Amino acid sequence: MSIILDKVNFSYSQETAYKIQALKDINLKIEDGEFIGIIGHTGSGKSTLIQHLNGLVKATSGGIYFNGQDIYDEDFNMKELRSKVGLVFQYPEHQLFETTIFDDVCFGPKNLGLDKKTVELRAYEALRSVGFPEALYFQSPFDLSGGQKRRVAIAGVLAMKPEVLILDEPTAGLDPAGRDEILDLISKMHKELAITVILVSHSMEDVAKYVDRIIVMNQGSVMYDGTPKEVFRQYKYLEEVGLAAPQVTYLMHELHEKGLPVNLDATTVEEAKESILCALRNNEAKRLQ
Amino acid sequence: MSIVKTKGLVHEFIRRDEEDNVESITTALDHVDLRVEQGEFIAILGHNGSGKSTLAKHINALLEATEGTIWVDGMDVSEEENVMPVRKVAGMVFQNPDNQIIASVVEEDVAFGPENVGVPTDEIWERVEKSLKAVDMTKYRNHSPNKLSGGQKQRVAIAGVMAMEPKCIVFDEPTAMLDPSGRKEVLAAAHELNRQKGVTVILITHYMEEVVDADYVYVMEDGKIIMDGKPREIFSKVDELKAHRLDVPQVTLLADELRKSGLPIPKGILTREELADAILKCASDFRR
Numbered sequence: 001m002s003i004i005l006d007k008v009n010f011s012y013s014q015e016t017a018y019k020i021q022a023l024k025d026i027n028l029k030i031e032d033g034e035f036i037g038i039i040g041h042t043g044s045g046k047s048t049l050i051q052h053l054n055g056l057v058k059a060t061s062g063g064i065y066f067n068g069q070d071i072y073d074e075d076f077n078m079k080e081l082r083s084k085v086g087l088v089f090q091y092p093e094h095q096l097f098e099t100t101i102f103d104d105v106c107f108g109p110k111n112l113g114l115d116k117k118t119v120e121l122r123a124y125e126a127l128r129s130v131g132f133p134e135a136l137y138f139q140s141p142f143d144l145s146g147g148q149k150r151r152v153a154i155a156g157v158l159a160m161k162p163e164v165l166i167l168d169e170p171t172a173g174l175d176p177a178g179r180d181e182i183l184d185l186i187s188k189m190h191k192e193l194a195i196t197v198i199l200v201s202h203s204m205e206d207v208a209k210y211v212d213r214i215i216v217m218n219q220g221s222v223m224y225d226g227t228p229k230e231v232f233r234q235y236k237y238l239e240e241v242g243l244a245a246p247q248v249t250y251l252m253h254e255l256h257e258k259g260l261p262v263n264l265d266a267t268t269v270e271e272a273k274e275s276i277l278c279a280l281r282n283n284e285a286k287r288l289q
Numbered sequence: 290m291s292i293v294k295t296k297g298l299v300h301e302f303i304r305r306d307e308e309d310n311v312e313s314i315t316t317a318l319d320h321v322d323l324r325v326e327q328g329e330f331i332a333i334l335g336h337n338g339s340g341k342s343t344l345a346k347h348i349n350a351l352l353e354a355t356e357g358t359i360w361v362d363g364m365d366v367s368e369e370e371n372v373m374p375v376r377k378v379a380g381m382v383f384q385n386p387d388n389q390i391i392a393s394v395v396e397e398d399v400a401f402g403p404e405n406v407g408v409p410t411d412e413i414w415e416r417v418e419k420s421l422k423a424v425d426m427t428k429y430r431n432h433s434p435n436k437l438s439g440g441q442k443q444r445v446a447i448a449g450v451m452a453m454e455p456k457c458i459v460f461d462e463p464t465a466m467l468d469p470s471g472r473k474e475v476l477a478a479a480h481e482l483n484r485q486k487g488v489t490v491i492l493i494t495h496y497m498e499e500v501v502d503a504d505y506v507y508v509m510e511d512g513k514i515i516m517d518g519k520p521r522e523i524f525s526k527v528d529e530l531k532a533h534r535l536d537v538p539q540v541t542l543l544a545d546e547l548r549k550s551g552l553p554i555p556k557g558i559l560t561r562e563e564l565a566d567a568i569l570k571c572a573s574d575f576r577r
Contacts, residue, residue, distance in 0.1 A: 040468075041438070041468045041469075041470060041471075042438045042439040042440075042467065042468050042471060043438060145337055145338050146337040146338070147337060172465055172466060173337075173384065173462065173465045173466075173495070174337060174495070175335070175336035175337045175339075175495050175534055175535065176336075176495060176497070176534065176535050176536030177336060177531075177534030177535070178336065178337055178534070179495075202467070202468045202469065204469065205539055239470075242468055242469065242470035242471070243468065243469055243470070244469040244470075246539065247498070247538070247539040247540050247561060248539055248540070248543055250561055251540060251543070251561050251564060251565060254561060254565045255565055255568060255569065258565065258569055259569075260568065260569060260572050269539060269542050269543045269546060273543060273547055273550065276547060276568060277547070277550055277552070279572075280552070280571055280572055283572050
């Protein structure tokens with residue numbers, strides 16, 4: 001199970017004077033079960049990239065292969081691709097529209113042409129996996145808090161049983177606890193449902209904490225592609241393109257410069273703590289020798 | 290005189306059914322007392338639905354209080370004739386820059402506000418000039434706003450507010466939709482206006498890092514102010530903040546974790562430099 005992008009190019013307003021090349025020569029392979037973060041400044045091509053993955057926009061040139069099949073083939077089932085690659089847009093709660101939460105989650109699977117029973121079963125499962133309180137299932141989605149609404153919107157995509165779940169800034173505008181809840185939920189779904197997750201984010205701290213692989217976009221191209229440690233090691237270059245490393249990464253570099261031999265690859269609070277304690281202990285041991 | 294002062298401010302959202310019977314009452318502000326002095330940089334924290342934005346809208350006379358009073362620059366906001374003057378004193382910058390920009394050229398967008406209140410043309414241009422300079426966007430004055438980055442758009446929105454020459458600007462989550470460099474730009478612009486022009490800033494945010502340099506912080510929950518103090522005092526209460534669905538800056542959290550592991554690190558660390566110094570001090574103390 002994989003998605004392969006082969007020399008994908010995309011331009012808006014192709015063949016006009018306003019042509020803007022949004023993606024340039026993208027080559028990527030996304031394997032089954034990966035947890036990927038996509039970062040990049042505003043306008044770097046992140047959203048355009050993810051819209052290619054479920055066929056919402058068509059590449060100007062190049063190919064995209066889903067499980068070995070060319071998605072631009074005439075007989076390729078685009079509808080099936082869209083149910084397998086679920087996309088949660090920014091501020092997904094704006095897309096809620098039904099009278100009850102349950103109906104809203106049913107909408108997706110119902111459109112797949114499934115029978116009523118299966119649809120309802122899927123809606124139950126989806127709402128349960130996002131940890132939504134059962135007592136509220138038949139209330140209006142519009143009375144919920146921001147974080148709750150977002151859960152319902154994610155459940156709506158989950159009810160499609162996607163194999164790949166793409167989320168475009170799922171935590172924008174949420175308070176810190178709401179942010180942690182949504183990210184913990186996504187991480188849990190990644191593990192328990194064994195789905196591939198692609199997370200677009202502006203928060204370097206969140207990306208460092210959760211994902212296994214980071215793709216950095218800059219001006220329509222892939223600038224870096226690697227583990228959080230590999231990517232954040234380039235923090236000076238990240239800054240040049242409007243990004244940053246997590247705060248602790250900077251701290252570790254400062255400590256290192258001032259002579260405390262800490263691990264420069266620490267990107268989370270947990271790792272930084274271990275490394276600092278370890279460095280101080282070694283320091284102490286050396287002194288006693 | 291305080292620029293913003295509230296006394297027992299209450300705001301209730303009342304929902305009615307078709308027959309006009311009251312269905313439910315949500316108390317968004319519950320007897321809020323607060324005082325902001327001219328020239329201060331204030332931050333308001335609180336989880337989603339805690340009443341921050343409702344409070345902000347009162348400062349701009351967009352909502353009417355159910356109970357209590359709010360004075361802006363000494364004017365009682367509930368008096369009909371004070372509404373327009375209050376809006377001139379207190380400007381607002383919202384979360385989404387795209388919702389606030391209306392003209393097709395940057396300088397025209399900035400000119401929109403003063404033009405609407407009948408400022409003479411020469412003075413409009415003067416104000417546009419000054420405002421764009423204040424947010425460092427002068428070189429984009431003839432650009433189309435939709436070609437700008439998020440941070441640049443938000444700075445244009447701030448310039449538009451500045452052109453009204455307010456004494457106070459309320460920023461309601463101005464960086465929620467921006468990338469890291471955009472966040473930095475907008476925050477720097479807010480601090481610049483505060484320091485250089487003496488504009489009072491009231492910043493509502495979910496990013497704890499942005500609060501570190503504020504003069505004073507209010508924490509809201511269920512429409513009440515539950516904590517207030519200098520950033521250092523507020524952020525030294527890591528566990529209490531977490532209980533209120535909030536957070537502390539990442540370095541403060543790391544400092545707290547290290548202290549819990551037994552390192553002698555002082556409470557209320559806010560910046561990287563402070564933490565680096567504290568850790569290095571531990572290292573040299575060991576050596577001694």
